[in-house]
Amino acid sequence: MADALKEKVKQLGLDLGADLIGVASAKVLNEAVTSPHRPEDLLPSAASIVVVALHIPDASLEAQRREISNFSYNMFGYTHLNREMDSIAYRITRFLENAGYESLPIPGRGSHYWETKKYHGPFSFRHAAVAAGLAAFGWSGLALTPQFGPRQRFITVITTAPLEPDAALAGNPCLQCFDCIKSCPAGAITKKPWNCKLGGKTHTYGTVEGDRCWWVAKGLTTRAWPNAPFNPQVDVPKPEPMTAAAKFKALWEDRDARLRCSEHEEGNYGATLCGRCMIFCKAGRRSMHRRLANGCAEAPAE
Numbered sequence: 001m002a003d004a005l006k007e008k009v010k011q012l013g014l015d016l017g018a019d020l021i022g023v024a025s026a027k028v029l030n031e032a033v034t035s036p037h038r039p040e041d042l043l044p045s046a047a048s049i050v051v052v053a054l055h056i057p058d059a060s061l062e063a064q065r066r067e068i069s070n071f072s073y074n075m076f077g078y079t080h081l082n083r084e085m086d087s088i089a090y091r092i093t094r095f096l097e098n099a100g101y102e103s104l105p106i107p108g109r110g111s112h113y114w115e116t117k118k119y120h121g122p123f124s125f126r127h128a129a130v131a132a133g134l135a136a137f138g139w140s141g142l143a144l145t146p147q148f149g150p151r152q153r154f155i156t157v158i159t160t161a162p163l164e165p166d167a168a169l170a171g172n173p174c175l176q177c178f179d180c181i182k183s184c185p186a187g188a189i190t191k192k193p194w195n196c197k198l199g200g201k202t203h204t205y206g207t208v209e210g211d212r213c214w215w216v217a218k219g220l221t222t223r224a225w226p227n228a229p230f231n232p233q234v235d236v237p238k239p240e241p242m243t244a245a246a247k248f249k250a251l252w253e254d255r256d257a258r259l260r261c262s263e264h265e266e267g268n269y270g271a272t273l274c275g276r277c278m279i280f281c282k283a284g285r286r287s288m289h290r291r292l293a294n295g296c297a298e299a300p301a302e
Contacts, residue, residue: 005099006163012095013052016088019152020053020145022132025165026158028199029131037123039158043104048163050096051125051132052088053145053152054081058288061151061279067228070273078153078271082108085155092157101161108155109270119210125154131198133166136173137205140180140189140277144173149284150277168201173283181206183280185223188212219259219273220250232256232273 006023013021026039026046039046060072089105096103111121126143129135134154135143142150146169181189192207215238216224225231234256239246252260263269278284 018052019055022051022134022166023163024049024131032198043158045160046158049128050157051128056151070230074268074271079268089155103159105157128156129154137203138174139206141205144283149287150281151284180277183276186212186216217272217274224274
């Protein structure tokens with residue numbers, strides 16, 4: 001019965017437009033993740049995690065790489081994609097509820113405003129994707145899939161349904177070329193290893209200095225895309241300490257006014273103003289070249 005339910009959930013996700021869907025064990029993530037970000041912290045009787053991925057259109061990232069525009073990524077790689085993912089997660093949640101299982105969808109973006117840990121959402125989609133056998137960690141810490149490299153977004157539904165977990169991914173799309181380190185304008189990705197154990201397997205990726213990454217990603221510096229028209233033109237002084245009030249002032253009073261107006265008008269706040277680790281990742285570009293070759297199109301030059 002559990003296997004039949006799992007297949008129905010997976011098929012529903014695909015029918016709703018998911019590019020990838022997998023199942024992880026709540027027990028594995030309870031053991032791997034610290035409180036209050038474990039499945040059992042969010043849903044006390046959690047048994048399984050349904051993980052869904054939607055692909056970020058390649059050309060939206062290539063437009064940034066070519067330093068033409070980040071507009072398509074902001075909308076179709078982030079804002080619209082989040083809405084699509086939220087809709088799929090909601091429909092899967094309702095399906096599982098109708099089957100008799102309490103289920104908690106985790107929104108595709110945002111964090112608890114009361115969270116004391118920096119840069120932590122309620123639940124790690126990356127770790128869930130790896131535990132569900134959809135991905136492996138790249139050195140950047142991003143979850144890389146064989147199909148898309150880092151070029152997708154994930155969302156999850158935590159459920160009491162006892163679904164059989166999928167097997168771990170064999171191999172890793174990351175070849176440790178360290179292009180993510182070379183491409184990072186913040187110097188946030190380091191060669192210092194960080195180890196994470198999921199289901200008895202140890203995963204290693206680079207330690208990321210979150211403060212540096214966040215400052216560039218939020219458009220608070222001119223260092224992300226210096227030659228691009230969409231690059232922020234204001235270097236905001238870093239406040240010490242970074243209180244909630246200081247953060248608000250930096251984001252909504254001191255940043256490039258053009259950027260603030262655009263985010264307000266388009267509703268795309270939260271989309272990274274950097275993304276270079278994802279854009280220049282060779283695993284993502286290899287997967288793009290394979291898809292373009294299948295369509296007999298000429299692939300963009302490296």
